[in-house]
Amino acid sequence: AGPPAGRPGVVVVFHDITELRRLERVRKDFVTNVSHELRTPLTSVKGFVETLLDGAMNDPVTCRRFLEIINQQAERLVALVNDLLDLSRVESPDIPLRRQAINLNSLAQEVGLTLTPRAESQGLRLELDLEPNLPPVWGDEELLRRLLLNLVDNAIKYTPAGGRVTIRTRAERSGGLTLAVADTGVGIPKRDLPRIFERFYRVDKARSRQLGGTGLGLAIVRHIVERHGATIDVQSEVGAGSTFTVHFPAGLLDPAAAAMATPAVPATLPASPSTEAATGPVPGAARAGTPPAVAQD
Ligand SMILES: Nc1ncnc2c1ncn2[C@@H]1O[C@H](COP(=O)(O)OP(=O)(O)O)[C@@H](O)[C@H]1O
Ligand SMILES: [Mg+2]
Structure with missing residues (x-):
């Protein structure tokens, strides 16, 4: 119903910012966590290298022990970066499943x-x-x-x-x-x-x-x-x-149904050499499960 006759219409628009706030907090927490997880082994590596350079390297036993710790911390960094890359790959809807x-x-x-x-x-x-x-x-x-x-x-x-x-x-x-x-x-x-x-x-x-x-x-x-x-x-x-x-x-278990069930591939994605593409697109598959685009203001 419009405004009562004779009075100016007022349009009130409520934006649901609670969801946006929540997403922003999730993103910030993630960045904080990643930074912390990276800093801990890096600080440790730096500390041990400095102690070695300060003279600890002249004692072969200490030198070896410290190098082993440094190696362990470096392995932790590699594992973390690998998992972060894996995660961003599986999270990204733009990368199709093969x-x-x-x-x-x-x-x-x-x-x-x-x-x-x-x-x-x-x-x-x-x-x-x-x-x-x-x-x-x-x-x-x-x-x-x-x-x-x-x-x-x-x-x-x-x-x-x-x-x-x-x-x-x-x-x-x-x-x-x-x-x-x-x-x-x-x-x-x-x-x-x-x-x-x-x-x-x-x-x-x-x-x-x-x-x-x-x-x-x-x-x-x-x-x-x-x-x-x-x-x-x-x-x-x-x-x-x-x-x-x-x-x-x-x-x-059925290729066509599987494609329907997956909100994986955006409609605009170019054909890829994947098996998914090779079996031909399933009508409507690309959009299944994908939420409608949200208008930006
Ligand atoms: N099979 C399991 N038995 C006991 N606890 C588990 C098991 N799998 C996962 N968890 C718990 O879930 C947490 C998250 O698992 P994950 O994401 O694989 O991280 P993590 O690098 O610690 O293995 C683990 O730290 C552990 O506390
Ligand atoms: Mg694990």
């Missing part, structure tokens, strides 16, 4: 083979429990490998010697598939469960750092899961272990 038929059992075997030496060196058994004749999922092989590596890496890190890590695949009655990583490790307190997929969130910062963690592994996992149109859940009991389960819905 989807193809992926056999999760082969992926599990490959990751199992890669990480068995590390598991064994920590006194753990790494086991595979694979459903025979598993149908393939339509996914990005490199990203699914990263997902599984991150989950198994955590399971190994947070399980004390004598424990067991299991990679499991299952076909669901619903027609979907699950890929799970179970461990008999330290577990995650209930109050932390809702936050572990946040960037830099760790239950125990000191322990994570000491084990070479960046706090970004599960944030990367979450984005890979979301971009595939899959879901992930965690069951955990402190002292007994954790199970991370990725659910691939039935639709993801």
